[in-house]
Amino acid sequence: MNVTEYAGLITGEIADTLGKVSPEDGEKLTDMILDAKKIFVAGAGRTGMAARAFAMRLMHMGFEAYVCGETITPSLEAEDLFIAASGSGSTGSLVTMTQKAEKIGAQIATVTICPEGPIGRIADLAVEIPAPTPKARVKNKTVSVQPMGSLFEQCAFIFFDSIILRLMEKRGISSDKMFTRHANLE
Numbered sequence: 001m002n003v004t005e006y007a008g009l010i011t012g013e014i015a016d017t018l019g020k021v022s023p024e025d026g027e028k029l030t031d032m033i034l035d036a037k038k039i040f041v042a043g044a045g046r047t048g049m050a051a052r053a054f055a056m057r058l059m060h061m062g063f064e065a066y067v068c069g070e071t072i073t074p075s076l077e078a079e080d081l082f083i084a085a086s087g088s089g090s091t092g093s094l095v096t097m098t099q100k101a102e103k104i105g106a107q108i109a110t111v112t113i114c115p116e117g118p119i120g121r122i123a124d125l126a127v128e129i130p131a132p133t134p135k136a137r138v139k140n141k142t143v144s145v146q147p148m149g150s151l152f153e154q155c156a157f158i159f160f161d162s163i164i165l166r167l168m169e170k171r172g173i174s175s176d177k178m179f180t181r182h183a184n185l186e
Ligand SMILES: O=P(O)(O)OC[C@H]1O[C@](O)(CO)[C@@H](O)[C@@H]1O
Pocket: 043, 044, 045, 046, 047, 048, 085, 086, 087, 088, 089, 090, 091, 094, 135, 148, 149, 150, 153
């Protein structure tokens, strides 16, 4: 199979998987973001890259958004929203952060393959992306031609971009307006 054919397989997997995500849960996450004072996102490895890209777009929209672990990230407060992106729902550092967020009394959302995992059980909202996971043995509903957590990581990125489009619609914010907040010291 050539690279273009592989790309077609990948985009097909992404479309199939994201087509199974609950639109109601997407709407709930959108509303949680709109209701939050500050928004903190966290994720490890490649999942973390999707989370970071999401925080960047939230910033472009004018939200006070932070990536956990960065030097300028302030403390989480009860009025804030913590979003943990984790396919397995059980990555150690993210479980610890979620437990801390619960103690603080912040709202907690997760985007995950495993809503029944340690993070999902604590979260106020667990958005399920039904991709395969190499880490969590509790379930493996689907198969993918791709290695490890690639399908989840891709879906998380696009799911977060879908949330951004819905927020743009609800807030009436244009791409041009967002671009005015883009870093100009790159
Ligand atoms: O999404 P999870 O299960 O929290 O895993 C985080 C990261 O760990 C890996 O599975 C392996 O490092 C990455 O592929 C993934 O992005």
